[in-house]
Amino acid sequence: MKDTKTFAVLATDVAVLTIDNGVLKVLLTQATSKNFKGMLTLPGGLVGHKERTEEAAIRVLKEIMIKTDYYNEQLYTFDDPGRDPEGRVVTVAYLMLVPEDEAKRVTRKDASWHAVKTLPKLAYDHNEVVKAAVKRLMGKLTYTNIVYSLMPLEFTLSDLQKTYETALELTLDKRNFIKKIKSLNLVHKTTHKVEGSAHRPATLYRFRERKYKRVDLF
Amino acid sequence: MKDTKTFAVLATDVAVLTIDNGVLKVLLTQATSKNFKGMLTLPGGLVGHKERTEEAAIRVLKEIMIKTDYYNEQLYTFDDPGRDPEGRVVTVAYLMLVPEDEAKRVTRKDASWHAVKTLPKLAYDHNEVVKAAVKRLMGKLTYTNIVYSLMPLEFTLSDLQKTYETALELTLDKRNFIKKIKSLNLVHKTTHKVEGSAHRPATLYRFRERKYKRVDLF
DNA sequence: TCAAAAGTGTTCAGTGTACACCCATGG
DNA sequence: CCATGGGTGTACACTGAACACTTTTGA
Numbered sequence: 001m002k003d004t005k006t007f008a009v010l011a012t013d014v015a016v017l018t019i020d021n022g023v024l025k026v027l028l029t030q031a032t033s034k035n036f037k038g039m040l041t042l043p044g045g046l047v048g049h050k051e052r053t054e055e056a057a058i059r060v061l062k063e064i065m066i067k068t069d070y071y072n073e074q075l076y077t078f079d080d081p082g083r084d085p086e087g088r089v090v091t092v093a094y095l096m097l098v099p100e101d102e103a104k105r106v107t108r109k110d111a112s113w114h115a116v117k118t119l120p121k122l123a124y125d126h127n128e129v130v131k132a133a134v135k136r137l138m139g140k141l142t143y144t145n146i147v148y149s150l151m152p153l154e155f156t157l158s159d160l161q162k163t164y165e166t167a168l169e170l171t172l173d174k175r176n177f178i179k180k181i182k183s184l185n186l187v188h189k190t191t192h193k194v195e196g197s198a199h200r201p202a203t204l205y206r207f208r209e210r211k212y213k214r215v216d217l218f
Numbered sequence: 219m220k221d222t223k224t225f226a227v228l229a230t231d232v233a234v235l236t237i238d239n240g241v242l243k244v245l246l247t248q249a250t251s252k253n254f255k256g257m258l259t260l261p262g263g264l265v266g267h268k269e270r271t272e273e274a275a276i277r278v279l280k281e282i283m284i285k286t287d288y289y290n291e292q293l294y295t296f297d298d299p300g301r302d303p304e305g306r307v308v309t310v311a312y313l314m315l316v317p318e319d320e321a322k323r324v325t326r327k328d329a330s331w332h333a334v335k336t337l338p339k340l341a342y343d344h345n346e347v348v349k350a351a352v353k354r355l356m357g358k359l360t361y362t363n364i365v366y367s368l369m370p371l372e373f374t375l376s377d378l379q380k381t382y383e384t385a386l387e388l389t390l391d392k393r394n395f396i397k398k399i400k401s402l403n404l405v406h407k408t409t410h411k412v413e414g415s416a417h418r419p420a421t422l423y424r425f426r427e428r429k430y431k432r433v434d435l436f
Numbered sequence: 437t438c439a440a441a442a443g444t445g446t447t448c449a450g451t452g453t454a455c456a457c458c459c460a461t462g463g
Numbered sequence: 464c465c466a467t468g469g470g471t472g473t474a475c476a477c478t479g480a481a482c483a484c485t486t487t488t489g490a
Contacts, residue, residue, distance in 0.1 A: 008226055010297075047226070047297075052297050052299065053295070079271045088267060088268075090271075092295050092308075157470090174471095175471070176454085178470085180452085183451090196461095196462085197467080198461065198467060199460070199466080201460070202468080375443090376442075392443085393482085394481085397445095398479090414488095415442095416489040417440040417487070419487075420442055
């Protein structure tokens with residue numbers, strides 16, 4: 001066996017996550033393969049001969065979303081020989097994070113957001129992929145600053161807190177949270193405030209830099 | 219392009235790391251491909267048609283090492299279309315950790331350990347793979363208990379400390395280190411001591427469990 | 437008795453946690 | 464004036480960090 005060149009079909013799938021109104025969601029489309037007709041699936045497709053898997057992932061997403069320059073990282077490679085009944089398909093999965101306000105900008109009709117907590121059985125091993133994506137997200141939220149990739153340009157500190165609470169499934173004390181965020185120097189005030197709410201207007205903040213780095217949260 | 223099935227050659231490479239006498243090392247073999255003749259390379263090979271990449275990785279390692287049931291995790295998939303001059307080869311890289319006392323048990327003559335700090339130019343993109351492996355190791359040492367996979371069954375607390383110091387490139391205070399390790403309840407004393415040293419004999423310890431879990435170190 | 441590494445506690449600073457009330461606005 | 468979420472400070476416990484000397488052994 002060791003001298004046999006093996007030709008595998010190379011694919012990519014992307015778990016695009018966002019937080020929508022206090023719910024962690026993943027972007028799903030309708031499966032087209034005859035084996036999974038009628039089921040939901042992660043956006044994905046085959047990789048071109050000269051193409052990197054990440055490029056292929058972006059190419060596929062461009063058919064679904066207007067913008068694709070969001071946080072994206074390689075997640076895991078799924079290689080079970082039986083994962084696709086049609087043959088040996090190895091998929092390099094990616095994790096993409098989209099801010100809540102951008103998540104509306106999904107252009108294809110068969111694509112929509114689904115709460116990760118209540119997913120039906122997905123095509124292929126995509127339930128497993130989503131699980132890995134959520135786990136990765138939860139890990140990275142606690143020891144890096146990637147939360148910026150889930151937030152709009154300007155946001156309130158309550159928004160930020162809710163994002164952590166939703167994604168990490170915990171509740172935080174408002175005063176301690178703010179103290180922490182301020183001590184890490186991740187954000188700065190803007191001169192803007194949220195208008196039109198039936199209560200004291202919240203100050204809008206921005207991240208000092210939207211660039212991945214390690215920081216020590218919870 | 220999106221409707222073209224792409225056949226890629228699927229390979230696997232393993233960065234096997236160990237700590238040898240205060241030096242972090244990686245297991246390398248002689249490259250055989252004509253493009254990289256004479257260079258060193260990570261152990262690796264092509265993946266069989268019905269084979270998982272991890273199985274293939276273990277199969278390849280069995281030709282080099284007596285035992286292979288060490289800590290092993292998928293590291294990253296390297297897919298640059300130009301990474302192998304002979305054609306499109308996508309490699310799923312693994313990270314394996316071997317305890318110092320087991321590292322002697324390398325059976326093939328062309329395989330040997332090399333300090334990761336002073337590697338020559340390796341075949342393919344294997345310098346990059348090693349770099350990713352070391353980075354992963356350093357991360358996991360700080361927030362999990364995988365250090366067990368680098369230690370022999372019994373070890374002194376100084377050994378353990380030196381392992382962290384070597385792999386993480388830092389120095390630790392002995393008293394604080396022991397306090398930390400004890401508070402995490404990771405190890406327990408044995409009745410054995412190290413004999414024959416020209417100083418007070420050190421107590422040997424064991425891990426309570428050699429099972430991956432998150433813990434909060436440094 | 438000397439050299440070498442093992443083994444052991446305390447103090448202090450800083451961080452994490454618990455906790456409650458007033459503020460600004462729209463309706 | 465009421466309802467709603469925004470915004471703020473303090474006290475205490477705990478953790479992390481700095482730091483030095485005695486013990487046990489072999490040579």
